[in-house]
Amino acid sequence: MEPVEYLKAFLVGGSICAAVQILMDRTKLMPGRIMVMLVITGSVLGFLGIYEPFAKWAGAGATVPLLGFGNTLWKGVRDAVDEEGALGIFKGGLTAGSAGIAAALLFGYLASLIFRPKMKD
Amino acid sequence: MEVRKDQYNAYVTAVTPVHSVAKNTMYAFLSGGIVCTLGEFVMEYLKGRGAEEQAAGVWTLLLLIFVSVVLTGLNIFQKIARVCGAGVLVPITGFANSVASPALEYKAEGQVFGIGCRIFAIAGPVILYGTLASGALGTLYWLGTVMGL
Numbered sequence: 001m002e003p004v005e006y007l008k009a010f011l012v013g014g015s016i017c018a019a020v021q022i023l024m025d026r027t028k029l030m031p032g033r034i035m036v037m038l039v040i041t042g043s044v045l046g047f048l049g050i051y052e053p054f055a056k057w058a059g060a061g062a063t064v065p066l067l068g069f070g071n072t073l074w075k076g077v078r079d080a081v082d083e084e085g086a087l088g089i090f091k092g093g094l095t096a097g098s099a100g101i102a103a104a105l106l107f108g109y110l111a112s113l114i115f116r117p118k119m120k121d
Numbered sequence: 122m123e124v125r126k127d128q129y130n131a132y133v134t135a136v137t138p139v140h141s142v143a144k145n146t147m148y149a150f151l152s153g154g155i156v157c158t159l160g161e162f163v164m165e166y167l168k169g170r171g172a173e174e175q176a177a178g179v180w181t182l183l184l185l186i187f188v189s190v191v192l193t194g195l196n197i198f199q200k201i202a203r204v205c206g207a208g209v210l211v212p213i214t215g216f217a218n219s220v221a222s223p224a225l226e227y228k229a230e231g232q233v234f235g236i237g238c239r240i241f242a243i244a245g246p247v248i249l250y251g252t253l254a255s256g257a258l259g260t261l262y263w264l265g266t267v268m269g270l
Contacts, residue, residue, distance in 0.1 A: 014155075017152070020210075020211045021148075043255045064185065068213075104190070
């Protein structure tokens with residue numbers, strides 16, 4: 001419960017978002033492409049051994065952005081390869097990412113039943 | 122025709138909202154920072170209640186996803202995103218919104234071709250390329266372990 005942990009989460013998370021905002025303003029990339037890029041980048045940074053120590057230090061500032069999801073997929077594959085060899089290449093990623101994917105699908109589906117689509121204003 | 126084109130261009134310039142890059146960046150920084158600080162707060166709370174580090178992290182993401190989906194259903198997320206931009210699109214909140222929003226918007230087209238197909242409009246590419254990247258890197262890693270690196 002150290003105040004500095006919150007400060008780190010705020011500054012790191014805010015900086016990642018600000019950097020992507022600049023990229024979006026400069027390139028007019030659509031959010032879908034941005035999200036794909038973030039997940040791939042997170043996986044690559046994980047593979048290079050950068051994201052794990054970074055996330056240990058920055059906490060939610062590193063795990064809440066989608067980069068963290070990419071890192072989670074990579075970590076899942078790495079751990080599964082360590083345990084099961086080549087089979088882990090196929091099992092690890094989706095297993096590690098399952099909670100986030102399933103939650104988005106379940107809540108998203110329920111929301112589509114409960115709420116009514118609004119006109120854009 | 123030339124005159125009309127000029128008039129049209131002037132009109133487009135007049136009605137296109139002017140986005141100041143500095144302002145957008147500041148809003149993205151503040152809102153993104155707030156979302157991550159909220160995440161940190163939930164994570165610390167759960168760890169304080171005895172949750173394991175990894176479980177606390179996953180529960181935090183689930184809560185952020187839940188809140189984002191509800192705000193999407195209430196048409197509030199879209200309004201926040203218009204101001205905050207990447208500040209709410211880059212965190213997991215943007216992923217949750219990208220799943221709920223098209224599912225809701227296209228529900229009139231039916232369970233399978235409306236909700237079922239559209240729910241993956243952005244989640245699909247994210248899952249595909251995330252799986253592809255981690256699978257490709259995992260293959261390299263596996264080759265490394267096989268060759269005893």
